[in-house]
Amino acid sequence: MSEQETLGLAEEFAHYRRTVLDKVEVPGPAAVRRTVRGRNRRRWGATATTALALLGGSAIGYAAMSGPDHRPGPVEPTPSVSVSPTPTPTPTPSSSVTSGGPASAVPDGRISRAQLLGASVTLPAWRAGRGCPTSAVRISGDDREGVNWLVALDHGDVDGDGAVETVALVQCVLGTKGPMQVVAFDREKAGKVVTLGRVVATTIDKPQWLFALDVVGDGTVRVQVGDIAPGGGWPAEWSQRQWRGYRWKGEAFAQVSGPTTFGQNRHDVNLVVTATNLVLAETPDGSRAGTVTVRVRNTTGLASYVALRLGLPATVRPDGDGWAACRNDPETTREPVTCDLFGLDGGKEVVLTLGFRVAAGTTVPSGRADVDARPMDAKFDFVEEVYEPDNTVVITYR
Secondary structure, X not given: OOHHHHHHHHHHHHHHHHHOHHHOOOOOHHHHHHHHHOOXXXXXXXXXXXXXXHHOOHHHHHHHOOOHHXXXXXXXXXXXXXXXXXXXXXXXXXXXXXXXXXXXXXXOOOOOHHHHHHOEEOOOOOOOOOOOOOOOEEOEOOOOOOOEEEEEEEEEOOOOOOOOEEEEEEEEOOOOOOOEEEEEEEEOOXXXXXXXXXXXXXXXXXXXXXXXXXXXXXXXXXXXEEOOOOEOOEOHHHOOEEEEEEEEOOOOEEEEEOXXXXXXXXXXXXEEEEEOOEOOEEOOOXXXXXXXXXXXXXXXXXXXEEEEEEOOOOOOEEEOHHHHHOOOOHHHOOOOEEEEEOOEOOOOEXXXXXXXXXXXXXXXXXXXXXXXXEEEOOOOOEOOOOOOHHHEEEEEEO
């Protein structure tokens, strides 16, 4: 090839690079991914294109000089960016997988109210005495006599297995004060409802009532317990209420938070009063005197204080040492005469022999008077009782 021909060929190569390669767009990330995916399908074309891009395309450029009908079109260059394969993520172990064994799904223990009412379940035993059935029973949606009544329901992971369980407040309906218990339920692998365990139950002593339940995020079952069961004249608002927390300990539930005992309930008191009639007799100084024996008995809890009132006429005045038990000065009181007593424990009684005198020359007709004893709390406020008729007795005086 002559020097002139060599120069002509070099000029054609320069013209090719200016007019063709300048129009080639550098591929972005998307084009890179497409190129990698199609690399096996276009291996031969990619190899040729790579040679053209790196060497200036000498063979193809030379062929282009053979005629105007064979100019090359745009060339897809081989990308200079290498793409690393995306690593396969390592699966996170499930909380239900036990060490040394294959992974297994934890049964879902979320049981709806309708599902629980429709299931045959086993309940922990009720306390001794007349009660409701516990084996293969259907919990009831209403409070008919003699059924296990579903009072409340909540859900949460109470046993720490990563799945939700169901916690139910159930009452054995026996009159107005049937026993109650909170029970945790789960499902076995086949889907059958099974009993995990009892959280807490009422007792003959305290707590006598369960008002509500709540499962919190850490799996603690919170139960609102009451000291005295409502009913039989006892309003629910008189019951002391406490929130107590219980956790699953592998085999049973145990209390982990909240109080463990109740203080004295101000309404848990029942005073019973008896008294003798007042008979006034003449004395050497011309006055008339007599005594009333009053017995105040407390049949239940503590009465912090007792207010004793005797509705005798104002002319009948307190007299003698029998009033020494009073915290106040009865002689300064009028109708009724008042004696403020100290506390009286449950099962205890106080007996007072109270003297009265009518001044000489004062006429007192015969009549009837109330003798009344009322409990007071530590703040000296009167306390309502469940049964109040036995707080008052009527005596005669003459």
